[in-house]
Amino acid sequence: MNTAVPTTPTASAPTDAIDLSVARARSTVLEDRIREDPGRFRVLTGDRPTGRLHLGHYFGTLHNRVRLQNLGVEMFVLIADYQVLTDRDVADNLSGIVEELVLDYLAVGIDPERSTILTHSAVPALNQLLLPFLSLVSVAELERNPTVKDEIAHSRQSSVSGLMFTYPVHQAADILFCKANLVPVGRDQLPHLETTRTVARRFNDRYGAGTAVFPQPDALLSSAPLLLGTDGGKMSKSRGNAITLAADADETARLIKGARTDAERRIAYDPATRPEVSSLLLLAALCQGRTPEEVAADIGSAGAAALKRTVTEAVNDYLAPIRARRQEYAQDRAYLRRIVREGNERATAIAERTLAEVRAAMNSLF
Template sequence: MTERVLTGDRVTGKLHLGHYAGSLENRVRLQEEYESFVFLADVQALTTHFEQKDLIRSHIHEMTLDYLSAGIDPEKSTIFIQSMIPEIAELTVYFSMFVSVNTLRHNPTIKAESKGQGLDELYYGFLGYPVSQAADITFCKATLIPVGDDQLPHLELARKIVRRFGELYQPILVEPRALISNTPRLVGTDGNAKMSKSLGNAIALDSTREDIAYKIKRAVTDPARVHKNDPGHPEICPIYAYHRAFQPDALPEIRQGCERGTMGCSACKERISLTLEQLIAPMRERRAYYAGKPKAVEEILMSGTQHAREIAKETMKEVRAAMSLDYFDLSARERRVL
């Protein structure tokens, strides 16, 4: 039986090279090996963007275009919208009945994210984010979840929830396993540890040749390298990090040129600009194709969401039966009334 992979993104804006290096490139590979589900986490976006409903709506379309442009194939991956699977919300409620507040408060990812967001108080939805994420994973009985080290606490809680559900009721849900990503986080063009649109240090997946060249030209490099022929320190240079991520075969030559001072920063930047243009150009082309076919994009989302919903309905039938919540079948009565 083919294993099922589930992954997704909070709907908070267009995607960039950091997303591509960290997850999208891997998803394109995984869809060739596994039954793949990719979701647009609009409900989870509300944990920090609940006052920006119109933005979330527009971001759904933009992120779908990013998925398609990056190579996620709707014939191989089920792309769906989280909020349109009501069974996920129902499962979240059931899980929340046996997950303690202390467990959530001490989740290291929640602590780090709340600090990073500068939240003065924890909203119920934000605190319960890991419980919602467990429902995302288990509604379709996903077996493999691609994660970085920072997301492991969330996945471990999901595993504990599945085990606890089995102990309390029946072992009908699947305990997911982690597919650890060893890809280092892509630094921003300003040298910040994280590439982020909000920080203005990201290169979007639909960047033009001119956009790429401009961002790379302004990017920081080794601060200790003042003159062209000064010996460089590649490991602290964001541009070298881009070489490592997108043209690893050239690393020995680039490292040598930097450390010996025979390759200046301008030449190094020109080289990575060309590499990034070669990477992004096909994405731009695919994005433009789908952007010109909004109805086709909507159909992709509708079809994927419908498929995910059918799976969710079957899972919830089993869940309600296991919890003795299957009192009667209203759908049959509704059909008779109609």
């Protein structure tokens, strides 16, 4: 399929808007190609183990991972335990949180027979790629990365470590160790993926001798809706404003009951002027397979209490089978550890082959 994709900026549009429009157009083409031949794609995606996953994660990324897996795309799901340290001094209860993530993965439908679940720290060859990759990127390029600048600005530490500074190159190692050619991202992650593409291109140019050692992975831009936390802010594991996949029905009802709304009695979907109400409507709509406007029309002038009852019922009905599977898997913690161990073994074999190729290309086999 040779669908044309816009690649040239126009003089009248801002650069970030151009980049986003190009990424969206490219993602549309990629979706067609995935449906035609899913086996040609290898995806790397993942999470930092900083807490339990929530509904924002589910509708933002987890649901899409399961979709791609079920289409036949080869999937690598990275639990980025080393990257917990990018914005905190220690990684508290790391092993327990990793197990909770694996529980969430299994509960939503990630299949360890079709998707490789791995942890950063258990794949040494992956992390060893960071050293040669850092030599391909300048300090000025790292300083300009807008996502890194934003993360540093919002860090809870008085000063951040060098790990934060090199985070985009570490992500490049994550993606390229398995030679992933497709990475699902949100718009804020596009600069990181561009760093990965830069690293791949420069390594190939400098050491490839006419051979592409690494692919330049494409961004599959997420169309995931933005769900606000119950306080009206960004839904976050650390802010206590999220409904986790592990929450039971009663806790979910309590959290939704306390969610921020507004004083208007008529319920309407208007994200620009009524963001909190609109986010709740969107959540109910996602769970019911409807539009937010349809949910709002059903509630009408019944007010915020009726809205929250509708959302609570929709969320609890939707999560019921996920929660049931989660409880079942939680009975066998040894199975969770085995999944990670076997995933790490598969990933290590791949990473060692890739590292051997890198060393050969760099004439550093001794």
